[in-house]
Amino acid sequence: MLNRKRKRESADIDGSSLADIAFLLLIFFLVVTTIDVDTGIGLVLPPIPDDIEPPPVRERNLMNILVNERGMVLINEQPAAIATVRERVKEFIDNNGVDPDLSESPDDAIVSIKTDRRTPYNIYIDMLDEVMGAYEELRHAASMERFGVPFSSLSQGSERRAEIQEMYPKKISIAEPDEG
Amino acid sequence: MSKFKKKQANTKQGVPTSAMPDVVFMLLIFFMVTTVLREVELQVQIDYAVAENIEKIEQKRLVSYIYIGPERLGAGRLGETRVQIDDALVDDINAIRNIMYDKLMEQPRLIVSLRVDRDSEFGIVTDVQQELRHAGTLRINYSTRRQI
Numbered sequence: 001m002l003n004r005k006r007k008r009e010s011a012d013i014d015g016s017s018l019a020d021i022a023f024l025l026l027i028f029f030l031v032v033t034t035i036d037v038d039t040g041i042g043l044v045l046p047p048i049p050d051d052i053e054p055p056p057v058r059e060r061n062l063m064n065i066l067v068n069e070r071g072m073v074l075i076n077e078q079p080a081a082i083a084t085v086r087e088r089v090k091e092f093i094d095n096n097g098v099d100p101d102l103s104e105s106p107d108d109a110i111v112s113i114k115t116d117r118r119t120p121y122n123i124y125i126d127m128l129d130e131v132m133g134a135y136e137e138l139r140h141a142a143s144m145e146r147f148g149v150p151f152s153s154l155s156q157g158s159e160r161r162a163e164i165q166e167m168y169p170k171k172i173s174i175a176e177p178d179e180g
Numbered sequence: 181m182s183k184f185k186k187k188q189a190n191t192k193q194g195v196p197t198s199a200m201p202d203v204v205f206m207l208l209i210f211f212m213v214t215t216v217l218r219e220v221e222l223q224v225q226i227d228y229a230v231a232e233n234i235e236k237i238e239q240k241r242l243v244s245y246i247y248i249g250p251e252r253l254g255a256g257r258l259g260e261t262r263v264q265i266d267d268a269l270v271d272d273i274n275a276i277r278n279i280m281y282d283k284l285m286e287q288p289r290l291i292v293s294l295r296v297d298r299d300s301e302f303g304i305v306t307d308v309q310q311e312l313r314h315a316g317t318l319r320i321n322y323s324t325r326r327q328i
Contacts, residue, residue, distance in 0.1 A: 015201075022204040027210035038237040038293060040323040048313050117303030124228040124302050125324060132233040156238075172236055 037126055061108040063092045069118040089134035106168045114175035117180050138168045216248045223250035224264050229298040231324040244283050249297030261300045271309050279314035295323040
């Protein structure tokens with residue numbers, strides 16, 4: 001009698017459905033999850049000028065890139081293909097005063113991008129991407145030459161990284177677009 | 181012949197499944213930890229542009245988003261290009277400077293991530309950028325996907 005009673009009380013909870021419950025939750029979180037990494041092209045806007053004239057820039061130190069609404073490109077008033085922009089920008093920045101029409105030093109070089117108001121955003125991004133790519137390649141080359149490692153492997157905020165960044169500072173100006 | 185038969189009968193079949201709940205729980209916990217539930221209801225359609233030379237934003241808590249794209253009108257129809265900040269569409273573009281200025285006061289190292297539809301015109305992006313300059317939020321990021 002006593003023996004039988006004890007047997008009834010010691011009943012376990014069935015654990016076999018635990019996996020099913022966990023699976024259900026897992027599927028819920030799998031569906032809901034968006035692993036979206038924030039990636040993009042970083043830029044720092046210039047502050048609003050307080051009635052101060054911008055410092056004069058010598059014409060050779062300024063590279064004007066104009067993009068119209070159909071994706072046609074003018075570099076210093078000359079038509080150019082979007083695929084050649086990267087090479088042109090690299091030549092321009094890394095001139096170091098050799099060619100009298102190009103920049104005096106990477107520190108002086110300014111790349112100005114100007115678009116129409118009706119230029120599609122992705123064309124503008126393509127353009128900016130090309131210019132960023134040119135800087136990235138120059139920095140990579142400088143890093144390989146100096147330290148023998150690619151620029152991307154230099155850790156964020158390290159001295160070496162800062163040194164390379166100082167060699168090729170990104171001076172990109174986004175001009176206000178024309179009406180039209 | 182009979183020898184073979186005997187051998188086959190002796191082998192135990194079936195994979196032990198007793199560790200399955202543990203594996204599943206591990207996966208579950210991973211996904212629970214990594215999940216970021218969608219914070220805003222997007223009212224504009226955004227199809228990201230692609231680019232090659234992109235960087236990651238490491239500190240997500242510094243980021244504030246501005247969405248620019250054609251408005252969703254329901255039933256798959258798209259309207260005019262609009263600007264959305266947080267949960268609301270911005271009607272007056274000049275209001276952006278106050279909104280962003282308040283955000284900047286809360287987070288002085290604010291990064292504004294511009295999530296712009298690839299087909300919208302650049303003019304409206306410039307207007308927003310002008311407002312950002314007035315607000316003093318100068319660090320921006322054009323959100324793009326990596327080129328595959």
